[in-house]
Amino acid sequence: MITGFPWPRPGQWVTVDGPLEDCVRGIHACRPIDLGWWLSAQLWEIELAGDHLEGRHAVVAARGRLVRQVDGWPAVGGELAAWATWRCRDRAADLWQPVDPGVAGALRAATTVEDLAGMVNELPLATGRPEQEAAAYLAAHLAAGSNAVLACVNDAQSAGHHALATGAGLAAAAYAIEREAQSRWLADRLALS
Numbered sequence: 001m002i003t004g005f006p007w008p009r010p011g012q013w014v015t016v017d018g019p020l021e022d023c024v025r026g027i028h029a030c031r032p033i034d035l036g037w038w039l040s041a042q043l044w045e046i047e048l049a050g051d052h053l054e055g056r057h058a059v060v061a062a063r064g065r066l067v068r069q070v071d072g073w074p075a076v077g078g079e080l081a082a083w084a085t086w087r088c089r090d091r092a093a094d095l096w097q098p099v100d101p102g103v104a105g106a107l108r109a110a111t112t113v114e115d116l117a118g119m120v121n122e123l124p125l126a127t128g129r130p131e132q133e134a135a136a137y138l139a140a141h142l143a144a145g146s147n148a149v150l151a152c153v154n155d156a157q158s159a160g161h162h163a164l165a166t167g168a169g170l171a172a173a174a175y176a177i178e179r180e181a182q183s184r185w186l187a188d189r190l191a192l193s
Contacts, residue, residue: 010066022055027064036182043073077148084155092134130165
């Protein structure tokens with residue numbers, strides 16, 4: 001569920017009056033495929049009722065109630081951040097490959113986050129060159145540590161940058177694909193359907 005609203009205790013219904021509108025009015029909840037877009041400190045299962053509409057990355061309904069807090073979140077956040085780290089590393093290595101295969105190989109050879117961070121700290125992180133910008137994304141990603149929210153945002157930005165840098169020109173699509181991959185990973189790990 002996506003919220004800034006102070007919810008009542010679980011089981012108590014909340015109702016919204018007026019026409020439903022994505023990102024404006026209604027009880028917003030994310031489907032498992034939307035989880036990567038809406039990572040937060042808590043994750044709750046919610047029941048929806050009444051009129052509803054499918055938003056871009058959420059379902060919006062007239063009524064909703066909390067059912068239960070999802071077991072395992074945020075505890076698996078560190079695992080998700082680590083999973084995203086290696087994906088971000090692989091994209092950086094892809095961009096270094098044609099420029100400096102030795103750097104690409106060293107990035108791929110890193111087996112611990114500490115080794116990877118040491119390697120990245122020695123790379124130029126200037127803007128204007130795709131491989132250096134990729135290293136900068138990876139550095140930001142590593143700086144996020146086990147913060148899954150920041151790590152996943154950095155990873156998705158890295159995917160978008162990689163698409164631009166490789167001439168695909170589909171940065172927004174690559175960003176969305178990465179968010180969906182994060183969502184699938186999280187839904188699988190937390191056994192959400």
